[in-house]
Amino acid sequence: MPIEILWPSLLNGLLTGGIYALVALGLTLIYGVLHIINFAHGALLMAALYGVYFLFARVGLDPYVALLVMVPAMFAIGYALQRFVIGRASHGKDENILLVTLGVAIIIENLALYFFRSDTRTIDTPYALATVDLLGATISLTKLLAFGGALATAALLWLLMARTDLGRAIRACAKERQGARLVGIDVDHVFAMSFGIGLACLGAAACFLMPAYYVNPQVGSGFVLVAFTVVVLGGMGSFAGALVGGILIGAVESVGGLWLGESLGQIAIFVIFLAVLLLRPQGLFGARA
Amino acid sequence: MDAPNRIESAVAASRRRFLGATAALGSALAATPLVGRAQPAPIKIGVLHPVTGALAFSGQQCREGALMAIEDINAAGGIKALGGAKLQAVLGDAQSQPQIGASEIEKLNEQGVAAVVGAFASAICLATTQAAAKHNLPHVVDVGVADQIVDRGLKNTFRFGPGYGTCSRVAVNNLHIMNTLARKPARTVMIVHEESLFGTGTAQLLARDLPPLGYEVVEVIKHANPTRDFNNIVLRMKAANPDIVVPANYYNEYALLVRAMKQQNVVPKAIYSVLGGAASNTKFVKEFPDAANGIIDCNHWVNPKDKRAQALRKRVEGKGLFFTYELFNTYTATMWLADAIERGRSAKREDIIAALSSSTWSDHFMPYGPTKVVNGQNTGAQPLMTQVLKNDIRVILPNTFAEAEPVFPWKAA
Numbered sequence: 001m002p003i004e005i006l007w008p009s010l011l012n013g014l015l016t017g018g019i020y021a022l023v024a025l026g027l028t029l030i031y032g033v034l035h036i037i038n039f040a041h042g043a044l045l046m047a048a049l050y051g052v053y054f055l056f057a058r059v060g061l062d063p064y065v066a067l068l069v070m071v072p073a074m075f076a077i078g079y080a081l082q083r084f085v086i087g088r089a090s091h092g093k094d095e096n097i098l099l100v101t102l103g104v105a106i107i108i109e110n111l112a113l114y115f116f117r118s119d120t121r122t123i124d125t126p127y128a129l130a131t132v133d134l135l136g137a138t139i140s141l142t143k144l145l146a147f148g149g150a151l152a153t154a155a156l157l158w159l160l161m162a163r164t165d166l167g168r169a170i171r172a173c174a175k176e177r178q179g180a181r182l183v184g185i186d187v188d189h190v191f192a193m194s195f196g197i198g199l200a201c202l203g204a205a206a207c208f209l210m211p212a213y214y215v216n217p218q219v220g221s222g223f224v225l226v227a228f229t230v231v232v233l234g235g236m237g238s239f240a241g242a243l244v245g246g247i248l249i250g251a252v253e254s255v256g257g258l259w260l261g262e263s264l265g266q267i268a269i270f271v272i273f274l275a276v277l278l279l280r281p282q283g284l285f286g287a288r289a
Numbered sequence: 290m291d292a293p294n295r296i297e298s299a300v301a302a303s304r305r306r307f308l309g310a311t312a313a314l315g316s317a318l319a320a321t322p323l324v325g326r327a328q329p330a331p332i333k334i335g336v337l338h339p340v341t342g343a344l345a346f347s348g349q350q351c352r353e354g355a356l357m358a359i360e361d362i363n364a365a366g367g368i369k370a371l372g373g374a375k376l377q378a379v380l381g382d383a384q385s386q387p388q389i390g391a392s393e394i395e396k397l398n399e400q401g402v403a404a405v406v407g408a409f410a411s412a413i414c415l416a417t418t419q420a421a422a423k424h425n426l427p428h429v430v431d432v433g434v435a436d437q438i439v440d441r442g443l444k445n446t447f448r449f450g451p452g453y454g455t456c457s458r459v460a461v462n463n464l465h466i467m468n469t470l471a472r473k474p475a476r477t478v479m480i481v482h483e484e485s486l487f488g489t490g491t492a493q494l495l496a497r498d499l500p501p502l503g504y505e506v507v508e509v510i511k512h513a514n515p516t517r518d519f520n521n522i523v524l525r526m527k528a529a530n531p532d533i534v535v536p537a538n539y540y541n542e543y544a545l546l547v548r549a550m551k552q553q554n555v556v557p558k559a560i561y562s563v564l565g566g567a568a569s570n571t572k573f574v575k576e577f578p579d580a581a582n583g584i585i586d587c588n589h590w591v592n593p594k595d596k597r598a599q600a601l602r603k604r605v606e607g608k609g610l611f612f613t614y615e616l617f618n619t620y621t622a623t624m625w626l627a628d629a630i631e632r633g634r635s636a637k638r639e640d641i642i643a644a645l646s647s648s649t650w651s652d653h654f655m656p657y658g659p660t661k662v663v664n665g666q667n668t669g670a671q672p673l674m675t676q677v678l679k680n681d682i683r684v685i686l687p688n689t690f691a692e693a694e695p696v697f698p699w700k701a702a
């Protein structure tokens with residue numbers, strides 16, 4: 001392998017990791033903080049990607065402008081989904097939540113299959129193939145923007161959790177649900193808000209992903225396993241962990257692919273994953289239980 | 290590991306129910322008798338494809354082709370030798386997995402199908418033909434290009450189109466002819482292929498056949514399905530700087546690869562696909578004309594001069610679908626099966642197998658001539674060479690079917 005392609009490959013992997021981080025940020029809030037194992041995360045990403053696609057194809061809305069629509073729309077969907085479907089159907093039992101989110105995933109995927117067929121849909125923006133020369137490597141502009149989006153989203157989430165009443169309420173609910181209820185926190189509302197914020201992150205991820213990728217009813221499954229890996233690797237509920245974990249996974253996948261071949265490259269991800277679980281079970285940024 | 294497996298099974302079961310309902314509806318429609326006269330019993334045909342999972346787009350295109358053929362046969366009076374018996378589609382979903390394809394064959398067998406058309410991907414076809422052989426169930430392979438499908442001596446297995454052996458041989462010969470005529474500007478080749486049987490088998494044949502003609506295969510890169518990012522492969526391409534890039538993969542990965550090449554400004558003397566997933570696909574050309582222009586492909590293609598092919602294309606596009614090789618291959622494979630039932634004057638499995646084995650069917654729009662079957666393979670089948678020129682797919686070779694002159698090398702054009 002020529003050594004001169006190592007740096008561009010690493011840089012490309014780091015930026016791809018930004019996308020993984022974006023997908024994982026929403027998951028770390030839902031899965032890491034609220035302990036809801038959301039099997040519908042991939043299907044909801046797919047739904048968000050279709051949203052971005054149709055906003056572009058039917059209304060002519062640029063994917064980055066679509067952030068203004070998709071983020072609040074996905075927040076509203078997430079809020080309603082938790083408040084009126086997952087929360088009610090789960091009856092407070094974790095195993096029910098698992099099955100309900102799985103059911104939601106099946107419904108969304110099959111509806112997409114029914115209405116949109118399994119055609120792969122892409123959008124062609126004027127900047128889709130634009131590149132930036134960065135530190136001696138030619139980098140896709142859309143990836144660079146996605147990386148910036150991941151950083152901004154992680155920072156906003158951190159601010160929300162650390163500096164706002166809502167953030168404090170979310171943390172309180174995560175730590176001690178009954179206690180939070182006793183001090184007057186509307187736990188159901190906070191759970192729904194958290195789920196909504198998690199899905200809003202997916203809305204943002206879809207806007208950053210769509211210019212360089214595609215959507216079909218199966219697309220979410222390619223990201224969801226990586227996202228769960230990132231969340232556990234980074235530390236459950238840690239936004240910094242999701243960000244660093246995503247970037248690390250992207251870099252390892254890229255360089256691993258270069259060395260081991262594109263088919264075997266993903267092995268490197270899981271070797272790192274197992275090593276972290278063995279040596280630091282709480283994840284890179286997770287607090288020791 | 291148990292939980293994900295259970296979840297996967299639950300998802301699969303749900304999909305099966307969903308598609309089963311669609312299948313039942315399709316069957317019911319096809320079986321509706323005409324009022325006022327006695328109808329012979331319909332002949333059940335298994336239509337088995339991966340309509341969910343990673344290969345769902347191709348599988349659904351195949352299914353559409355089979356259903357259009359059955360619709361046309363029934364509209365033209367059904368199987369006349371059997372009193373106008375209608376064909377009735379019994380749908381199956383292989384879910385993009387060979388083992389599911391094999392179990393779907395068991396179900397189709399229990400439902401009493403006379404024959405099966407399917408199952409798109411080589412790996413799935415290997416499993417379904419084997420499973421069908423146990424029941425002496427005739428299986429017409431619509432696309433699956435791996436030569437092992439027809440090389441195992443299964444008496445029930447027939448393929449109307451060419452295998453990857455024929456395709457890679459035609460591709461290599463034509464590349465050499467074009468390169469020689471252009472005074473040999475191309476000497477190095479890089480092959481990028483998907484990891485399943487189709488991509489791996491095609492790549493092995495190309496890597497074997499190119500060096501004796503003087504081409505150096507500088508790199509053979511295998512990738513997974515799906516692959517989310519092709520930048521690494523394109524970086525390796527940049528470093529190796531091959532004259533020719535040969536992709537052999539499915540639609541999504543093909544499109545991402547070519548877009549990444551365009552983005553990284555990698556412009557070889559030719560992108561020369563062998564059974565390229567997107568290269569002969571009107572959808573790709575329409576959506577990414579800049580990336581598609583100039584690409585040469587050796588693939589399944591219709592006789593461009595046959596008006597029936599053009600009429601089918603109009604119908605397909607009128608339905609809002611894309612006219613792709615999956616669709617017209619399965620359409621003609623189903624027509625071929627119907628011809629065998631007609632000519633054999635029987636819907637019994639052994640009679641269909643005998644009729645397919647001795648078939649000389651020529652009433653089709655593929656560039657094959659009359660069928661001549663040896664060990665299940667239609668030996669007249671051949672791929673055509675196409676090139677995307679001015680945002681349209683044009684046949685460039687062989688001359689009998691050519692619509693345009695090849696532009697080779699593209700870089701110099």
